[in-house]
Amino acid sequence: MLKKIFLGAVALGVIGALGFGVYAYKSPIDPISADQRDTFDPDVVEKGRILAAAGYCATCHTAADDPAYAGNYAMDTGFGTIYSTNLTPDMDTGIGSYSPAAFRRAMHEGVDREGRHLFPAFPYDHFTNMTDEDVDAIYAYIMTEVEPVKTIQKENELPFPLDQRFLQAGWKLLFADFGQYEPDPTHSDAWNRGAYLAEGLTHCGACHTPRNLLGAEKASQQYAGAEIDRWSAPALTAANASAVPWTAAEFKTYLIDGTTTYHGVAAGPMGPVVHEGVRELPQSDMDALAVYLADKVGATDDDPAQSKVVLASLQRNQPDPQYRRELGERLYATACASCHYNAEQIRQGRPDLGINSATNLEQPNNLIHVMLDGVNGPEGIPGVVMPGFRGALNDDEITAIAAYLRSNRAGKPDWPNLADTVADIRVNGPTAH
DSSP: OHHHHHHHHHHHHHHHHHHHHHHHOOOOOOOOOGGGSOOOOHHHHHHHHHHHHHTTHHHHTBOTTSOTTOBOOEEEOSSSEEEOOOOSOOTTTSSTTOOHHHHHHHHHHSBOTTSOBOOTTSOHHHHTTSOHHHHHHHHHHHHHHSOOOOOOOOOOBOOTTTTOGGGHHHHHHHHOOOSOOOOOTTSOHHHHHHHHIIIIITOTHHHHSOBOTTSOBOGGGTTSOEEETTEEEOOSSTTOOOSSOOOHHHHHHHHHHSBOSSSOBOOTTHHHHHHTTGGGSOHHHHHHHHHHHHHHHTOOOOOGGGOHHHHHHHHHTSOOTTTTSSHHHHHHHHHTHHHHOOSSSOOTTSOOTTTOHHHHSSSSHHHHHHHHHOBOTTSSBTTBOBOOOTTTSOHHHHHHHHHHIIIIISOOOOOTTHHHHHHHHHHHSOOOO
């Protein structure tokens, strides 16, 4: 009897393995030569340029000081380092031999021309939502406007068996929901356009959704907030920690200008998303994204300027005779207050740190990054920069200012282990500046 059970289990295992092998196998797609490429309408190429920017393709496919789209950008996945591939139309080391069908398969299914499964550091689980027309436009742009570059691809640094590409078929089976975006008839055209962009091309959830132990986004916690490159990507839901509720108008301003009056600036990983990415989209798309995100966060049409939180923060910002009685207050008054002082109303470009998103998040990382390294020219808004205090203030002083802002200005519970976090980010945290 035991022998029959054992043999049956073996047989089921063999059948399962064969079935998985059949599922995982993807046939190669024949390469094309450079002279087999189609010519593309200039309008399609320009559309592709805009879409590629909004999907920040160059951000993840360009290593520091290397040519655009040439790959080898290092991504720390938590399982090991993955290096992005050469996305230029070079015939030997790029995607020059890809036909439109091969490029579509890579974007929609996460499978390269040779039939190899791509690691989900490439967000094909979002790009699958895109239409063939939009994918083809990006292809037209890359093949027409991107300069071919020969590179030597760096080897991914993943442990066995995670480095085995065929196992990604199992990951897809468990976590990927393939298929183009289907409009939701219960929402407006603008909402659906915003959802198409956010869930597909701009893949907002890739940074703002927490992931499970296998690196997949937790579908039940879409936009619930996550950590990315040691920065906090805030929740884009009703759980958003901002002291002042977001509005559609604030979202649109943030995505275009990289700053808002009542929240903060697009620094760190969000910087290139705005300044090199979504702001390229037409105004109608920016409106649609704002409508969708405002709905997700539960925004209202209330005037933020009349918010009790804003009025109270302005009141707390008034000069106090005892202003310098503690180290944090003294340092704030000396190093920060001259730029961050608001009296009767809050001015854009002069953030009120009592309501700023970075001061109200559950983690102090974003505030610490900006205090250490500032906000440079390409970030924030034109003509306004913030100096970094990495060389001017030590860890104890940075900690004191952050603790003062959190407790006295935002009125929130103290951040635990704040001093340790400051020291860690100063030494180990990647800077965006």
